[in-house]
Amino acid sequence: MSAATLPMVPTYPRADAAAWLAVAAGALGAMMATLDISIVNSALPTIQGEIGASGTEGTWISTAYLVAEIITIPLSGWLEKVLGLRTLLLAAALLFTGFSMLCGASHSLPMMIAGRAGQGFSGGTLIPTAMTIIATRLPPPQQPIGNTLFGGTVILGPVVGPVLGGWLTENASWHYAFFINLPVGAALVMLLTVGLPHQRLRTDLLRQADWLGIAGLALGLGGLTVVLEEGEREEWFASSEIRILAIVSVIGFALLALGQLRSEKPVIRLALLRDRQFGAIAALVTVAGMVIYGTAYVIPQFLVSIAGYNALQAGEVVLFSAIPTLAMMPFTPRLVRLLDIRLAVGLGMALMAFSAWHETDISSQTAGSTFAFSQVLRGFGTMFAMAWMNQASIRSVAPELAGDASGLYNTARNLGGSLALAGIAVVQDQRIWLHSRRIEESLSANSPQVQTYMADRAQALGGMDNAYRSLSGTIQTEALVMTYVDLFWILTMIVIVLMPLVLLLRPLPKGGRMVMAH
Template sequence: MHPDTEKASLRQWLAVAAAILGAFTAILDIQITNSSLSDIEGALGASSDEGSWISTAYLMAEIIVIPLTGWLGSIFGLRRYLAVNTGLFIGFSVACALSTSLPEMILFRAGQGFTGGVLIPTAITIVRTRLPKSQQAVGIALFGLTATFAPAIGPTVGGWLTDNLSWHYIFYLNLVPGPLALALQLYALDPAPLKLGDLAEGDWFGIGLMATGLPALTFVLEEGQRKDWFGSPIIVEGTALAVLGIGGFILRELMAERPFINLRVLKNRSVGGGCLLMTVLGAVSFGSIYVIPVYCAQIQGYNAEQIGYVVMWSGLPQLVLFPAMPFLMRRFDPRLLVVAGTLLFALSCFINVGLTHDVGMDQLILPQLLRAAGQPLFTVPLSQMSTAGLAPRDTADASALSNMMRNLGGSIGIAMLSTMIDRREHMHFSVLAEAMTRNATLTQSRLAAMAQAMRAHVVDPVAAQGQALGLIASQARREAYVMAYGDAFWIIAVGLIVSLAAIPLLKKPQKAAGPIEAH
């Protein structure tokens, strides 16, 4: 049968569905706890600093296993490796819901990350190896949906479940797609022989360096802002570990005879350029998902369900847009689609640059819709180009590197934005305070009017004056934060525009490019 007319069997599509469903569940769990952290911290008796480890533990464990997935999948067989990790992921989800202390929660979240991290890169591998070339664009589009839709609706789902049921249900939720994904994996994937002998010949020194450097970097990025960055000895030590571990890991894998992950695939322009752009994608998509809820909670005073409503508008429209992606990729150069998606996302951020404290749900819908339109346009073509035309083993490594860089980009973006918002708020507040001092007469008039209004509720004139002064200070602080959030969106937009310089690195893929058979 001609490759352009070959069609996948039902069993092959079920294999793809199993992989996509597993990846969707794992990516959803990255963000789903964010809107419920305060409830979880309260139930477990943890402070906000301690509770941050609920997310950090997941990300640190996940970043270790993603690069290992291609190698371990070839040793244990993809069916066995995927099914075991899906089963363990379900078990750790239930254990998280039943946790009664913070150490238990951190341990089980790490287990979730270590097993869920397997489900993400294997999805691309299964699409590339199970579908004929003519239908791979559909599979890639489905994977793109998991990569952007899942984190977009994570806070919405988590907020709704927490407000209407309890935080435990954000973990019990995995009992719905998890067993279905497991059943499909066992039915649709062919068993493969074990190659346990390859474990003894594995590059364990390189694995050790990677398992030291990448989680150390994730820890620094996730905890740096809370611990005052390099003013904290533990952040300094973590940075040193990250530099030594990642530097050693890269050198080791480039020099080893049998590396556990083939970094040389990055010499392929599309793989290298795709990973670079995936880092930017992770930074802006996770960064915007971070900034919008924080703005809504701090400035507008929204609860979790209201925040979920706002965030929802960057997620749900993608369900309509993603089915069109295979058609668009057949009609247009995928690189042009990446440019179009990047510009749409940048435009949405430029709209938010002019934030005021009056900007709420209704005003945030348009930029959220623009993000929803932009994300599929650069996520799906990038996933396609970064794994096109590779041998199956190299496809697994390229997929692992692409997903690893997206996750690292997300951590970098959130760390950078949280730090910038904090520092820009201090700067804006200082400028406002100085302006109020220069205009002392106007400030005093405003203060006197507010104090007089307070006298209707406060008899003591000194107390009324103090409350009026506090109100003016809180208003100045609010405006400083609003301007800082506007600055954050400006940074995201400019970063996206600058990232377009990497587009020439991407090669135009051949029509319906598929994997090259390994010899």
């Protein structure tokens, strides 16, 4: 082949320091937003006690954040067009920091819920727009580095949150789980100011906005998330509040559907889900979100309630899943270029399923060290699945729709977490009762073994009443362990059932460059 017929290879200028500062700002903002989803989990009992909230009321401290964030994430693309990227992120950073201070200073439940909702609304824009910064500020050859940095922060945030929250609560005060955002927010504002150019406001877009879709998105997703989170505790449709919220959610989704039909530029393009590949990715990332958030909740609960760990020790066990993320980050950009997406995502999902299956062998004697191997496996699986699926999601749509795809992708991941937490509450309530009855039925009062056991316990504990209380506690403990086993089996089977969707993914060209959402 002559030199004249050789294909032209495009050349790109290298990113300057300001561009990398902007990328660092995006990653820092995404880390702050994802970390604050779970940072209160370890400190929740302490917070509830100090602000006078019951266990049921205290769940709103977590739910308020999740509901607000899941509404805002799909809106971030439209908000970016109206306000401009720098203005949007500066406003989000300042508001997030301000609401964090409100949470840290809270002395009542309404004050805390208001602060957490404000954190969620402002933090929800920090996650997908971090991908926008990488797409707009870095040339294609350097985007893999920024993408890996972003992917690592999103994966690490939910894992580090419980550990950091537990450490601050044990060594300082729960207030610092929120006050820590003040220096982080200040650094974020400086990085954004230096790293991003100013863009003019597009107020004309307000008149053209899909207001039906915006209202429907808020009512639909907000109502659905609350119903999922609170349904089991409120006995589902026996509660008037759940019935009202369910109706609100249905009305919201009806408005959202109407907006899809009437608006030329709907606020969120649900039509993307009709694409075979993108629909498969949305389903897979929802499942990945279920495993990530579900196991991050179940394992600490098991260690605290069964193994006698404190919140910090339980969080440290979950932190094992962060090791593969840190180990793979330097190599992920090259691996994404070389490894077929179907193979990578399939491997990631298989590792996530195997890690959940490995935890079905737990017992009341299981300690935190037993989870170390499965947590490392899950970390590798999460990194393979999420890093490659991000690429596949953007490749499945036209470049001008990449921002909409990013919003749907991140919403699906968070919705998976919400579904997991709701499902865990349902399974725990139903299966603990079932396993307790089955254990009781297996203990015959006429059995010589049972009689001997009870006589020995009565002698050791100073009376038959104490022996019966001990037996009841043992039954409840074993029933709870069996329930946790059920939960890990369910997560395993969900991943296995949806794994064939990997075959619908279209491979990236071997050695092809990475693409980014924007």
